[in-house]
Amino acid sequence: xxxxxxxxxxxxxxxxxxxxxxxxxxxxxxxxxxxxxxxxxxxxxxxxxxxxxxxxxxxxxxxxxxxxxxxxxxxxxxxxxxxxxxxxxxxxxxxxxxxxxxxxxxxxxxxxxxxxxxxxxxxxxxxxxxxxxxxxxxxxxxxxxxxxxxxxx
Ligand SMILES: [Zn+2]
Ligand SMILES: [Zn+2]
Numbered sequence: 001x002x003x004x005x006x007x008x009x010x011x012x013x014x015x016x017x018x019x020x021x022x023x024x025x026x027x028x029x030x031x032x033x034x035x036x037x038x039x040x041x042x043x044x045x046x047x048x049x050x051x052x053x054x055x056x057x058x059x060x061x062x063x064x065x066x067x068x069x070x071x072x073x074x075x076x077x078x079x080x081x082x083x084x085x086x087x088x089x090x091x092x093x094x095x096x097x098x099x100x101x102x103x104x105x106x107x108x109x110x111x112x113x114x115x116x117x118x119x120x121x122x123x124x125x126x127x128x129x130x131x132x133x134x135x136x137x138x139x140x141x142x143x144x145x146x147x148x149x150x151x152x153x
Contacts, residue, residue, distance in 0.1 A: 018064075021111040023092035027072025028085075030094075030106070034064035035152040038120040039108045040145060041138075043128035046078040050086070051093045054128070057105040058117055061152075065104050116153060121146065 019036055022029035037059035047055035067073060072089035075097075085095030085104075096105035108117065122134050126142040134140060 019111055019115065020068075021106065022069070023072060023087035023090050023094060023110060025072065025087060025090035025092075027069065027089040028067065028087045028092070028094055029069040030065060030067045032060040032065050032106070034061060036060060036106075036115070036117060037103070038151050038153065039117050040105075041119060041122045042124050043122060043134075044124035045127050046084075047124075048127075048129055050076075050078070050084055051107075055093065055096070055105075056108040056119065057096060058108050058111065058115070059103040059105045062102050062104070065106070120151065 017031040017033050019032045020030065039056050039058050041054055041056045043054045072087040073085055073094070074088040075083045075085050077083050081100070082096065082098045084093070085097065086093050092110060093107045094110050095107070098105075108115065111117075119136070119138050122138055122140040123145050124143060125134060125140045128134065139146070
């Protein structure tokens with residue numbers, strides 16, 4: 001799949017990864033060395049359909065995410081320029097990869113806890129469904145990501 005997430009084994013001698021995670025059935029597992037982005041919740045119609053609600057995602061920079069088990073990993077493009085990684089065995093939402101981006105978004109719920117992360121922004125709130133309100137005081141963007149609060153930790 002071209003520029004997909006690298007499937008190489010985790011480099012040895014790099015110490016403990018910052019985080020690890022995977023799908024519900026275990027057919028996909030990954031590790032992140034380096035930092036994770038704080039969590040962004042996307043309420044666009046594609047994320048809502050893919051996840052069944054909305055997508056809360058952290059992110060790992062290129063070269064810092066390693067898929068250590070990819071037996072179930074499948075990719076789906078809902079729109080040109082972005083691919084969504086999920087487990088074809090259990091259906092778990094896992095990754096979002098936009099062309100031209102230098103990171104891969106990772107479904108926050110797939111991380112092994114504790115994550116040490118915080119939800120810092122709701123995006124595409126103009127597309128959210130009508131059955132819930134967003135009232136947690138976290139900043140909202142009606143459209144795409146506003147960069148001001150993109151801390152990594
Ligand atoms: Zn699975
Ligand atoms: Zn979305």
